[in-house]
Every structure is written in C-alpha cells, then in structure tokens.
Amino acid sequence: MKKAIVVFEVEGGSDKYFDGHRKDTMPIVNAIKDKGWHAEVVYYRPEWSEALYEYVSQNFDAYISRVNPGNIPGGEKGYFELLTKLSDEGGLVGMSRPDEMMSYGAKDALVKLASTDLVPEDTYAYYEVEDFHKTFPKSISYGERVLKQNRGSTGSGIWRVQLVDKELAASVEPGTELPLDTELKCTEAVDNHTEIRKLGEFMDFCDQYIVGDNGMLVDMRFMPRIVEGEIRILLVGPHPVFVVHKKPAAGGDNFSATLFSGAQYTYDKPEAWQDLVDMFAEARPVIAEKLGGDNIPLIWTADFMLDDAPDGGDTYVLGEINCSCVGFTSELDMGIQQLVAEEAIKRVETKHGA
The missing domain is CATH 3.30.1490 (Dna Ligase; domain 1)
Incomplete structure (x- = not known):
C-alpha cells in the first residue's frame, strides 16, 4: 500500500477557481495529507491517457474523480476507459468508477426504480x-x-x-x-x-x-409540490451528512431548484428530516438491487420531491441521484472534506486488509 490517492480534474470550465481547481478539490487533497497520506491533482487530456495510466498505476492506491462530465475534452468515453483500466488492470480503488457513475447517476436510474415506491x-x-x-x-x-x-x-x-x-x-x-x-x-x-x-x-x-x-x-x-422545494440528501459513502431544502423562486411556472434560477437553500442536519433519511436508508438495498450492486459512490446526493400519500400525509418521490462530480463548495466549513478523506482512506485500507 503506497498510502497515496490521486484526484483527477480537467483544465478549464466554469467550475474552476483562480488557481485552476474546483473550489472543493484542494480541501480534499489537503484533508488527505492531514491524515498522513500523499495526495495530488493530475489533469486528464485524451492525448495523455497512456502516460497517465503509467504514472497513476505506479504511484497511487486510489483515484477520486472530480470531473464534470460536460467538461471532459474529447467526451467521456476516453476518460471512462482510463478510469476503468486503472481499476481493472491497475488495481486502484475507484471513487467513483464509471460503472458506478452510470448505474447510480444516469437519469434512467429513475426508470429502473419505477417499480418501487420511490418513483x-x-x-x-x-x-x-x-x-x-x-x-x-x-x-x-x-x-x-x-x-x-x-x-x-x-x-x-x-x-x-x-x-x-x-x-x-x-x-x-x-x-x-x-x-x-x-x-x-x-x-x-x-x-x-x-x-x-x-x-x-x-x-x-x-x-x-x-x-x-x-x-x-x-x-x-x-x-406540483416541487414549489414547496426539493429536498437533497448529501452523503459521503453510506453516511448522510446534511440535507438541503431547495425552494424554487416564487412566481409563474418556476420549478427549478438551482441557485442559478434564484432558488433559496436551507441547510439542515439529517435528523431534521429523519423520516426521509430513514426511508432512504431502508430503500438502499432495493436501489442497489435495481441499479446493479451496492457499490456506493464516495460523494453522492439523492434529490426528493414532496407528494401526497394515499392517507393524506406526505410522501417523497425520488427526482434523481447525482454522483459524477457532486460539488460542496458552499459547505466546506462543515468539514465535509475531512469526511471524504476518512472514507477514501478507509476504502483503500479495507481493500488491503489494513
């Protein structure tokens, strides 16, 4: 075990800060270093794939992908092939592997879950x-x-x-x-x-x-109850970290819960939405069965909308799961980067029996 984790990024894109990184990338790197491990960032380019494989496979135990799929030069195919090769042939712990991103994060996950109470x-x-x-x-x-x-x-x-x-x-x-x-x-x-x-x-x-x-x-x-807000659970591995209540801007046909559209965000501890958190934890085995395995992403979110239950109470409908590159720049003061570092190191140690 090399006690080293690499973080993948790509150059450019609107998600970058003046130092060329996502705002939540270096906090993850520094949190891993604080645990006594080595961590560094490498950039992906299609023409570097072979050299990146050699360098990363020889020097690291695991990778963390912090790449927005929409920003990948040359498309996601080559990047995903590199990550898969690093896991399958290089033996690295992938966080998250492309197959996990696709099974959990693809929008048709909703269709696969349509036979459950979630969708x-x-x-x-x-x-x-x-x-x-x-x-x-x-x-x-x-x-x-x-x-x-x-x-x-x-x-x-x-x-x-x-x-x-x-x-x-x-x-x-x-x-x-x-x-x-x-x-x-x-x-x-x-x-x-x-x-x-x-x-x-x-x-x-x-x-x-x-x-x-x-x-x-x-x-x-x-x-229709999306106007009351979308409820997002952010998880690090299996652990709910916080819940964001994202309420769309009032008026007209507004339904978007993004910050860009003027939605208001409220951050709560998981226990403030205990019924939802418990329901999601109970549904996780079903989600794993329908989506092809309980390979839980490192950083992921599940978004829910309120609906009316048959008994007149509230129920929740799953809107989507995100795991390709979940950002948490607004929540760095909550110490999420430390939880990410702990979970990433734990996964490597578990693989090596440490």
Missing part, C-alpha cells in the same frame, strides 16, 4: 428518437410532464412541459395522441425561462438529447 410507475426513458416521437404525443395527454436529458447539469436540458390550451388539457382523453401543431409551454430548469413551442418542433429540438454517446431522455410526471 411513479409512469416514468419512461427514450433511447431512440423514433420511440420519443411515437410515444411523447400520447404521454403529454396525461398531464404535465418533465423531460430530463442524461447529460448536462444545473438544470440544463430539464424541461417542464404543459399544454398551453387549458381547456384541451382538462378535456383530452388520457392516452390520446395529440397533433404535432399542439402548442406547449416549455420551462427549462436551468433558469426557469419559458418558451411556447409546437409539439412537433419541440420534439425535433429535444432529439439532440437522445443522439450521441449515453444520450437519452427521461419522461416523468410533473410533481
């Missing part, structure tokens, strides 16, 4: 443009929907879609295939801006989210 049954995924164009004109007849692209972050490519004609919305028979000239009101979560588009035109626009590597769209029911 509504009428949640679908479109992997082919033809299926999207065939099914969505019927799906929107059931009421307001939310379309979520697999790529992107901070609400980009997540659309709340509703019929402009309220009389049509109230009278249309669910399951009816609506004509392509039906007008839609489309609100994007990134900034709550609204566009009026015809159904056919909007589907053509959304084709971009389906084509290409790992392209797809998730189609799920709009949850």
Whole structure:
C-alpha cells in the first residue's frame, strides 16, 4: 500500500477557481495529507491517457474523480476507459468508477426504480428518437410532464412541459395522441425561462438529447409540490451528512431548484428530516438491487420531491441521484472534506486488509 490517492480534474470550465481547481478539490487533497497520506491533482487530456495510466498505476492506491462530465475534452468515453483500466488492470480503488457513475447517476436510474415506491410507475426513458416521437404525443395527454436529458447539469436540458390550451388539457382523453401543431409551454430548469413551442418542433429540438454517446431522455410526471422545494440528501459513502431544502423562486411556472434560477437553500442536519433519511436508508438495498450492486459512490446526493400519500400525509418521490462530480463548495466549513478523506482512506485500507 503506497498510502497515496490521486484526484483527477480537467483544465478549464466554469467550475474552476483562480488557481485552476474546483473550489472543493484542494480541501480534499489537503484533508488527505492531514491524515498522513500523499495526495495530488493530475489533469486528464485524451492525448495523455497512456502516460497517465503509467504514472497513476505506479504511484497511487486510489483515484477520486472530480470531473464534470460536460467538461471532459474529447467526451467521456476516453476518460471512462482510463478510469476503468486503472481499476481493472491497475488495481486502484475507484471513487467513483464509471460503472458506478452510470448505474447510480444516469437519469434512467429513475426508470429502473419505477417499480418501487420511490418513483411513479409512469416514468419512461427514450433511447431512440423514433420511440420519443411515437410515444411523447400520447404521454403529454396525461398531464404535465418533465423531460430530463442524461447529460448536462444545473438544470440544463430539464424541461417542464404543459399544454398551453387549458381547456384541451382538462378535456383530452388520457392516452390520446395529440397533433404535432399542439402548442406547449416549455420551462427549462436551468433558469426557469419559458418558451411556447409546437409539439412537433419541440420534439425535433429535444432529439439532440437522445443522439450521441449515453444520450437519452427521461419522461416523468410533473410533481406540483416541487414549489414547496426539493429536498437533497448529501452523503459521503453510506453516511448522510446534511440535507438541503431547495425552494424554487416564487412566481409563474418556476420549478427549478438551482441557485442559478434564484432558488433559496436551507441547510439542515439529517435528523431534521429523519423520516426521509430513514426511508432512504431502508430503500438502499432495493436501489442497489435495481441499479446493479451496492457499490456506493464516495460523494453522492439523492434529490426528493414532496407528494401526497394515499392517507393524506406526505410522501417523497425520488427526482434523481447525482454522483459524477457532486460539488460542496458552499459547505466546506462543515468539514465535509475531512469526511471524504476518512472514507477514501478507509476504502483503500479495507481493500488491503489494513
């Protein structure tokens, strides 16, 4: 055991500080060093893949990926191949491995969980443009929907879609295939801006989210109580660290819970949302079964929305899981970097029987 952990980043991108790093990268590195281990940052470029493999596999026990998939030069394929090779051939502990990022963090995780109490049954995924164009004109007849692209972050490519004609919305028979000239009101979560588009035109626009590597769209029911806020559990390994209550800006069709859109964030200890935390802990074995194994990401979040339970009380609906590159720059004073360092070192020591 070398007692060394490398942190991967990429150069450039809007998530970088003046020192060229994400604001939460060096706190992780320094927290690992404070534990008596070596840690350093290396940058990924496709043309460096072979040299990076040699250097990292020879000098480190584990890697932590702090790369926003949207910022990867050359796309995520080459980067994921490097990380997988480091784990499978180099023997490094991956945090998180690409297969874990894809199984937990891909938007179609919601579809795989649609048979559970966490996600509504009428949640679908479109992997082919033809299926999207065939099914969505019927799906929107059931009421307001939310379309979520697999790529992107901070609400980009997540659309709340509703019929402009309220009389049509109230009278249309669910399951009816609506004509392509039906007008839609489309609100994007990134900034709550609204566009009026015809159904056919909007589907053509959304084709971009389906084509290409790992392209797809998730189609799920709009949850009206999102206006009361999205509730995010942030975890380090299996441990809930805090809960963020993200309330969208008031007014209009606003539903976005991102800071960019003016949402208000409140940070609570897990015990303030004990029912939700307990429910999620109880559901974790089911999540693991449906998503292909309980390889828990190092830093991850689960986002929930309030819904009405059959008994008139509250219940929670899972909106998404994030684990590719969860940021916590606003919470550094909570000491999360120390928890990350402890969990990362524990995983390496467990592998080596230390």
